[in-house]
Amino acid sequence: MKIKRIxxxxxxxxxxxxxxxCGNLKNSSFGSNDSSNTATSTKTTTTTGSTGxxxxxGVIKNGTYRTSKSRGVNVSQNDNVMNLKSFxxxxxxxxxxxxxxxKYVFQEGQYVDSSTVENWLGRVSKSNPTGLNxxxxxKKGATTRNPIYLQQLEEQDYMIQNGSKMSxxxxxxxxxxxxxxxxxxxxxxxxxxxxxxxxxxxAQGKKMANTVLQRLRQKxxxxxxxxxxxxxxxxxxxxxxxxxxxxxxxxxxxxTSVSDWKSLDWNNYVFPATSESKNSGxxxxxxxxxxxxxxxxxxxxxxxxxxxxxxxxxxxxxxKLSVNITTKFYSETEIISxxxxxxxxxxxxxxxxxxxxxxxxxxNGDIQSFLARTAKGSSYYTHIFSDQGNN
Amino acid sequence: MKIKRIxxxxxxxxxxxxxxxCGNLKNSSFGSNDSSNTATSTKTTTTTGSTGxxxxxGVIKNGTYRTSKSRGVNVSQNDNVMNLKSFxxxxxxxxxxxxxxxKYVFQEGQYVDSSTVENWLGRVSKSNPTGLNxxxxxKKGATTRNPIYLQQLEEQDYMIQNGSKMSxxxxxxxxxxxxxxxxxxxxxxxxxxxxxxxxxxxAQGKKMANTVLQRLRQKxxxxxxxxxxxxxxxxxxxxxxxxxxxxxxxxxxxxTSVSDWKSLDWNNYVFPATSESKNSGxxxxxxxxxxxxxxxxxxxxxxxxxxxxxxxxxxxxxxKLSVNITTKFYSETEIISxxxxxxxxxxxxxxxxxxxxxxxxxxNGDIQSFLARTAKGSSYYTHIFSDQGNN
Numbered sequence: 001m002k003i004k005r006i007x008x009x010x011x012x013x014x015x016x017x018x019x020x021x022c023g024n025l026k027n028s029s030f031g032s033n034d035s036s037n038t039a040t041s042t043k044t045t046t047t048t049g050s051t052g053x054x055x056x057x058g059v060i061k062n063g064t065y066r067t068s069k070s071r072g073v074n075v076s077q078n079d080n081v082m083n084l085k086s087f088x089x090x091x092x093x094x095x096x097x098x099x100x101x102x103k104y105v106f107q108e109g110q111y112v113d114s115s116t117v118e119n120w121l122g123r124v125s126k127s128n129p130t131g132l133n134x135x136x137x138x139k140k141g142a143t144t145r146n147p148i149y150l151q152q153l154e155e156q157d158y159m160i161q162n163g164s165k166m167s168x169x170x171x172x173x174x175x176x177x178x179x180x181x182x183x184x185x186x187x188x189x190x191x192x193x194x195x196x197x198x199x200x201x202x203a204q205g206k207k208m209a210n211t212v213l214q215r216l217r218q219k220x221x222x223x224x225x226x227x228x229x230x231x232x233x234x235x236x237x238x239x240x241x242x243x244x245x246x247x248x249x250x251x252x253x254x255x256t257s258v259s260d261w262k263s264l265d266w267n268n269y270v271f272p273a274t275s276e277s278k279n280s281g282x283x284x285x286x287x288x289x290x291x292x293x294x295x296x297x298x299x300x301x302x303x304x305x306x307x308x309x310x311x312x313x314x315x316x317x318x319x320k321l322s323v324n325i326t327t328k329f330y331s332e333t334e335i336i337s338x339x340x341x342x343x344x345x346x347x348x349x350x351x352x353x354x355x356x357x358x359x360x361x362x363x364n365g366d367i368q369s370f371l372a373r374t375a376k377g378s379s380y381y382t383h384i385f386s387d388q389g390n391n
Numbered sequence: 392m393k394i395k396r397i398x399x400x401x402x403x404x405x406x407x408x409x410x411x412x413c414g415n416l417k418n419s420s421f422g423s424n425d426s427s428n429t430a431t432s433t434k435t436t437t438t439t440g441s442t443g444x445x446x447x448x449g450v451i452k453n454g455t456y457r458t459s460k461s462r463g464v465n466v467s468q469n470d471n472v473m474n475l476k477s478f479x480x481x482x483x484x485x486x487x488x489x490x491x492x493x494k495y496v497f498q499e500g501q502y503v504d505s506s507t508v509e510n511w512l513g514r515v516s517k518s519n520p521t522g523l524n525x526x527x528x529x530k531k532g533a534t535t536r537n538p539i540y541l542q543q544l545e546e547q548d549y550m551i552q553n554g555s556k557m558s559x560x561x562x563x564x565x566x567x568x569x570x571x572x573x574x575x576x577x578x579x580x581x582x583x584x585x586x587x588x589x590x591x592x593x594a595q596g597k598k599m600a601n602t603v604l605q606r607l608r609q610k611x612x613x614x615x616x617x618x619x620x621x622x623x624x625x626x627x628x629x630x631x632x633x634x635x636x637x638x639x640x641x642x643x644x645x646x647t648s649v650s651d652w653k654s655l656d657w658n659n660y661v662f663p664a665t666s667e668s669k670n671s672g673x674x675x676x677x678x679x680x681x682x683x684x685x686x687x688x689x690x691x692x693x694x695x696x697x698x699x700x701x702x703x704x705x706x707x708x709x710x711k712l713s714v715n716i717t718t719k720f721y722s723e724t725e726i727i728s729x730x731x732x733x734x735x736x737x738x739x740x741x742x743x744x745x746x747x748x749x750x751x752x753x754x755n756g757d758i759q760s761f762l763a764r765t766a767k768g769s770s771y772y773t774h775i776f777s778d779q780g781n782n
Binding site for chain 1: 439440441446447448449451454455456458459462463465466472473475476477479480483497499547632687690691692693701713715720721722723724725727728729731732734735748750756757758761763772774776777778779
């Protein structure tokens with residue numbers, strides 16, 4: 001018992017320290033600025049500290065991160081983890097259009113719990129009346145069956161910090177819609193696919209989003225806060241990139257339906273293009289820049305097994321480039337020289353004005369080095385991982 | 392043929408561009424500073440570009456990195472890749488004591504080729520007269536047999552760039568000495584161990600280093616350049632950290648033997664200490680700082696599977712801390728919040744004044760995020776890898 005008490009006291013002190021240490025959150029629109037600096041040790045809700053205005057701070061309660069009430073559900077819903085990662089970062093990006101990172105603090109969803117999400121993601125049936133997916137029509141044909149449209153659902157809360165108080169300022173709910181629904185005709189049998197057009201998944205998603213909105217508005221805490229609804233198109237399980245946000249709508253003043261949907265032209269491509277992925281929406285200049293980079297890098301080192309990139313686009317313009325390089329590991333000195341060379345070559349050949357990250361991995365997946373440049377930066381940050389290898 | 396010629400011309404142009412782009416190398420002691428800026432397209436030897444004075448630039452020849460003449464030999468000699476990584480970074484660190492990063496350019500060893508190294512690493516015998524390890528005395532007992540003392544050997548060249556010319560300025564040769572020699576009594580049989588004391592491996596290493604020195608001096612290019620000889624003590628195969636440089640000596644003016652060895656008190660420890668690794672040489676304050684960090688971080692997230700660190704010491708003082716955190720992946724938003732929190736907690740709890748790197752990985756080894764601070768820095772650089780996952 002004594003140990004436990006000491007631990008608790010330590011945590012409260014810690015919470016105060018963390019708060020004192022960060023204070024990056026601008027709450028200028030909520031009274032005087034110095035309120036956040038008069039933190040006392042009675043405070044138990046605090047934030048993670050910010051790493052720049054591109055990210056929200058997160059909510060810490062009693063020194064512990066406030067995890068989602070539906071934590072883990074979406075991991076189990078995604079065979080392709082890229083679909084979870086880009087769903088969540090996409091939801092954050094949509095939210096930033098409505099809830100500014102300077103004013104709002106991020107909190108994992110607290111109002112829709114795991115069993116609720118699991119029920120909603122199921123098919124509607126007598127035993128599951130709240131299921132959002134259509135009922136099983138008994139058919140097994142790829143085009144005759146009712147597919148699972150809704151694959152994942154996530155709630156994110158946006159909090160307003162006012163002095164020592166934290167109150168709910170808004171909610172974003174994302175619906176991850178299948179472009180391909182994978183199914184078995186018999187248990188443990190072969191996997192078949194039902195393709196779903198973007199038009200159809202969008203229409204289904206908008207309908208479901210309104211149902212979700214009505215249900216959320218029934219909770220007293222969510223009666224009047226702004227609620228952002230966002231639709232995400234899942235990529236196929238074999239895709240090397242995640243899916244994309246395709247549309248969003250904002251419900252204000254407690255409205256229980258939305259019709260004013262804004263389309264989002266966000267896309268991900270893999271460079272270099274393959275015969276399967278033509279990258280028709282990608283910018284040719286970006287592709288040829290990458291291709292110059294790739295050929296110089298491949299010439300530098302005789303044994304690279306792969307130089308590829310994930311290119312992210314928003315409204316036809318490159319918004320982020322992630323380059324993955326796999327190399328056979330011969331020596332640490334080669335990694336150091338190679339990384340130095342990459343910094344020079346990336347600066348010379350890769351598109352400027354967008355964030356770029358480059359990872360160098362050995363064939364067995366151990367990260368060897370990492371380079372990154374921000375959208376505004378001119379030089380690359382580089383790091384060589386000399387302590388990674390046997391894990 | 393035509394394609395090949397265009398390619399070659401491109402490379403020459405590239406070499407000039409890279410040279411023009413970097414120019415970080417200070418060659419003030421070699422004539423006028425502007426010589427490096429008058430690069431013409433006839434130049435074919437250039438450098439990788441520097442990422443800071445802590446690293447040497449590397450030599451590029453015709454657009455291609457100049458790999459070691461004994462490339463790959465040491466990879467096959469090391470069951471624990473940490474022993475190769477820390478051997479090579481250790482050799483660089485020793486070399487920096489003699490060849491400054493501002494004046495010298497790094498080149499992978501060009502004078503001792505693979506078959507020579509392989510012969511030297513073998514036992515001396517009628518068929519292998521140049522073997523540096525003792526002859527097989529036919530005995531199989533851990534203490535009665537002649538162990539393999541020398542496990543790996545590496546040459547590094549240090550070049551001086553003068554205008555468009557690059558000439559050899561010195562050589563470093565490292566000898567990796569076993570603290571444990573693993574052997575089989577019968578082919579494919581069980582593995583046995585011969586332990587070798589630091590006193591013995593040091594004595595054997597010094598003797599072998601002088602033999603190596605005599606052989607190197609017979610090569611005309613190495614007749615008179617400074618040669619640094621360095622001894623490295625390999626860690627055991629199950630060690631989570633690599634071994635350490637233990638001594639070095641400098642041969643000048645073409646001397647064919649060295650006796651003035653300088654001891655190096657460099658050590659690696661794993662935090663937290665275990666019953667097997669008492670970390671007797673580590674600083675108690677560093678360990679308790681890490682322990683504070685660890686307990687706060689573990690409290691923040693309910694499901695971290697591991698928070699450990701590799702602590703590097705030089706002359707009893709912490710010189711670098713590498714923290715490894717393994718977490719079960721639940722969501723990208725958790726990774727973002729966790730990384731922000733780590734930046735705050737690391738700044739608060741981890742020792743200052745030394746470089747710190749922190750990697751967050753999922754249980755399957757995919758890197759999720761990364762934080763680092765330089766020795767002089769106060770804030771942490773952070774990066775979240777949203778495009779890593781399915782590989």
